Structures are given as structure tokens and as C-alpha cells.
Amino acid sequence: MRLGYATGYWGKGPPPGALEAILEAERLGFESVWTAEAYGSDAFTPLAWWGSQTATVRLGTGIAQMSARTPAATAMAAMTLDHLSGGRVILGLGVSGPQVVEGWYGQPYPKPLARTREYFAIVRDILARSGPVTAPGPHYPLPYTGVDATGLGKPLRSTVHPLRADLPIYLAAEGPKNVALAAEIADGWLPFLFSPKANADAAAQLEAGFRLRDPARSAREGFEVAVQIPVVPHADVEAAADVIRPLVALYVGGMGAREANFHRNVIDRLGYAAECDRIQELYLAGHTSEAIAAVPTRLVEEIALVGPPEKIRDDLAAWEESVVTTLLVQGDVHALRAVAELLG
Template identity: 45%
Template sequence: MELSLPLDYAGDPRQAADDVAALEAAGLDAVWVAEAYGFDSPTIMGYLAARTERLKIGAGILNVYSRTPALIAQTAAGLDAVSGGRALIGLGASGPQVVEGWHGRAYDKPIGRTREAIELTRRILRRETIDHHGITDMPRPGGLGKPLKILARPVRAEVPLYVASLGPANVRMTAEVADGWLPTLYIPEKAREVWGTPLAEGAARRDPALGPLQTVAGGLLAIGEDASALRDLARPRIALYVGGMGAPGKNFYNDLAVAYGYEKEARLIQELYLAGKKREAEAAVPDEFCELISLCGPASYVRERVEAFRDSGVTMLNVTPVGPEPAKLIETVKSWL
């Protein structure tokens, strides 16, 4: 199992790059750069590529609405070139709040768009001449365009493509065609119950040449006798996603909380959050939810949590170190892997 870190898209990216470089020396294997409606991730990824030597650098994630499939492929090729073959490209449909509210695009055909982006990115990286007609037409019918292939020669013909997905149909597609999976709010003890069937169905249709599906998941990391109290730091994020990322009936994270068995709590969190009562929404997050998505507590307990994630199929543990010595935390967990 590899060890990675999600890089916050807020704050000072230069300071964040300094921190990541130090964690690379401590044994960190990869970093994932979020985007949402903050800084764009490819710019930060390029800067990280210049500041690091060994670390894999992932987009976590690029949405498939604000960029065409061709631009996604160009971005993958460019990042792979400047990093010397260390790029990982996370893709996803994001959600209506970002796609429609920030990018002004209609949130339609999310699974089809993601599948098409994967197919076309791979074809472009192989330097195929693209004549494709689907959700995106390349070239557009009736215009002056003609089928083209990428001018540059990519460092790798196959840059790993990961997908952030939660719903059964999207997870099924991910297991079928993606190189890796980026679930969020991941509870290892409940993963098989929620996603076991779609993962198995997708895997049954998977091209063996792709190899096994890689899974990236984790949470807050803190080690110490009193570190269990730090699990409460997960509350704002859980409340934001379960309560505020979407409208009633159109919130994928709320649906996930329901699937985990927190139906009553998920409804209450959303009602409070959408009413502007964020503190109350955070307080309504079940203690168990905070505990199971985190790795916080005495060393022996955290090691058990690491094994729980591994046993559930996680191949890259994605942690957020909490405390004054993040490099030491990374070194400790890396020694267990």
C-alpha cells in the first residue's frame, strides 16, 4: 500500500509545496491536488513537479465539464512531461453546485461524459488521429475542423486515470474502465456493503490489460494517547459534504451517509446546514462516522485502522496529518506499509 496526501486548494501554494517536499523526504508516495472553485490544480501540480523528485503528483480532481476531453489529454501529457512521468489524473463529474454554479455548464450525462473523457484521453495519449462522435464531436460536423492528433509526443502513452465516484452506476463504470478509484468519506468497514456489487459488476467487464483497480482513500491522521479527540476535526468536512454539497434529493454525499446507515442523521445534518446552522449540523454528525473515516488515536489503534483500510481494498492510503510533526507521522505510517 502506498501513502499519499490531499493538498488543500486554499492558502499559500508555495508554502504547501515546501511542506510537500519535506514529506517526500519522509517517504510520502503521492500528493493529490484539489480544485473545486479555488486555484486550478494543473498550475499547482506543475509547480510541485519542479519542487519534487520522486513524488507522484495527482489531480484530485479535474471535472469533465469545464475542460474538453482533448484539453484533459493535453493537461495529462503536459504534467507528465514536466514531472518526468509522475502524473496521475483524477477525473470526475463533481456536482451541480460547482458545474452549474461556477462553470455555468448544464450538469447532464455525468457518467457518459466521464467514460468518454477516459476513452478519448487514452486515444490522444497514444497519438491516434481522433475522429469521434458522441457527447463530444471531434471534429464538429459541418464545420471547418478535421481529425487531428496531438502534436507533442507524450512521455507515457498511458497516464493513470482515476475517477471520483460514489453512486452505484458511476462506481460500476469506474471499476470497468478506470485505472483507479477516488471515493470520499470512505468507511472501510462499510465499503463492501455499499459498493461491493457495483465494483464486482464493473470488474467483470474490465479489460485485463488495465490491471487491478487501484483505490485511494483515507482520512485524518494523528497518533497519541489523546489523539482520538482530533477525530472531531472531521466534523466540519462531513457536515459540509453531507449537508451543503447539493440540494435535498440531489446530494451524492448525503446519499452515501444514508447508505452507510445514517439516514436520520443525514436528513438532520442537511436540514441544519441548509438553514445556515453550520455548528449545529457539525454537532449532528455521528461520533462513529468521525471515528471510522479517521486514523486518530494511540499508535496501536491507528495501526489497526491502517489494516482496516488495507483489508477493504485500499491500495493508496490518503492521509491528512494533524499535529506539529507531520513528517514524523508520515515516517511512522510508511514504516507500517
């Protein structure tokens, strides 16, 4: 089981202690460090800033939202950072949800699977640099051919020679079809709110995607499943779970519309539909404290590692037997050290 460190989203500003934790993760032998973006800080800038103070850890966007940048802009950012870091970038991409895509980026949210397939194809063509890049669309036509086009658009090839034409690209996915798409077109899958309880379904979805994979690309060899997992070592399980409950309540109750919340759907599929109804109702009514309190401890224990070290050690066994290949630890320096010791 490989280890990475996920810095998470920024709140009002940079997360306190992030650089200290990143440097400690590298010292402990963690393989990668990941940043995130929603509708505040971006993923690439912190990765470049903090990554410049490291030497060995791989630098992952977990995730860069596709609607935030055109495929060409994303490829440019990834190529640039890959050169500057000496070939350490992992490009994690995801579609986000309609609230953010339409409300923050002002972009439409049609056919996310088809858009993802187009996006990946263009980024890979740019990285391959085998010729001027063209794409038929309909979501990302190159050159642009809309009714307001000048007609002067010209197919172009990157002036920069990518350090790695095979720079790894992972797909963040939660729904079954999107998980299968990750196995078909990506180099790795970034699950969210994953539980080993869902391992059989996840394995079947990945297998469906592998069967459709381009024969020119390897299938299972080297395919990564890197999951963000909150870790809270604490003598009291309930006290540790209390640290995670606000995160679960936010994603179930507030990160998505009532009728379109992909994060909540993941928890529903774990068998917590009734609990999710209660959490969402409370959260959307403005009763945040009650929504947080309604998050069951057993749910926290499924998607996080909480409690005394010996309990965490026992709980890790299920993760090691799952499709997960890399644990991206979310937590402070103490959490990083605890997991490193337990898996060392």
C-alpha cells in the same frame, strides 16, 4: 499499503505549510502528492509549481473536474505536466455535481456516466496518438457538429508526442454504478468518505466493472484504489474528531443540493441517514455550528484516523484488509510522520 499526501482544497489562498508537507512526504517515502479543485484554485497549477520542487513523488490530480475542461484540454495539460515531471503524473478525473457544473462552469449535467465514458475515450485516444482524433458524441463530438458549427472543423492529432501513452487515469466515484465504471474503464478508483465498513459493497461494485473491462486492458493487475483519509493524531479522541466534524458537516450539509448530494448519499449508505437529515437541516438553515456538533464521533472514526497513535494503529488494520491500496493522508506534517511511522 502505499502512502500519498492530499493537499486538499485551497481556502482563501494556498494552504499554509503545503510545500513543507509535500517535501516531508517525499522525504518519508510517500509515493504520491495530490491536489484538488472545486470552484477556486485549479488542480494542475499547484501540482506543477510544488511538483517542480520534488524529484520522486508521483503527481496526482485529485480531482480535475471534467466540466472545467474539454477532454482535449485535459489531455494537453496531463501530457505537458508528464513531460515536465519526467513521467510522474496521475490523472484523476471526476464529474463533480450539478451545483458546480451548472452554477460555476455553466455546463449541463446530463447522463454523467455516459459523459464520463466519452471523456475517458477521447483522452485515451489523444494519448495513444495513433491518428487524428474523432468522436461521435453526443456529449463531446469531434469535430464539433452543432447547429452553429462552421463546418470547417478538422480531425487533429496532438503535435506533442506523449511521454507515456499509458499515462494512468483514475476515476473519482461515489455511487455504485460509477464505482463499477471506474473498474471498467479506469486505471484506478478515487473513493471519497470511504469506510472499511463499506468494503464488501465496494468489492462487489468493482468486480462488476472488472467483468466488463476491455480484454485488451489488464483487469485487477495494477488497479489502484486510492482514498483520501483525514488523519489527526491526538491524545483526546473527541478533540481529534472535532477537527474533522466541520469537513463532514460541509459535505453532508452544504456540498450539493438538498435533493442531489452525492457525498451525503455515501454517508447515508453507511447507516447514518437520520443523522444526515439533522446535519443537512441545520446546515441549510444557517446553523453551521450546530450542524458541526451533530456529526457523530463514531462516524468520524469510520472515515478518518483520529486519536492516540496506538488507536490509529489498531484502526489501520481494517483499512489494510479492505480494497484500498493507497492511503492519501490529509493532515499536517505531524500526521504524515505518524502514519509513516505506524506503517513503516
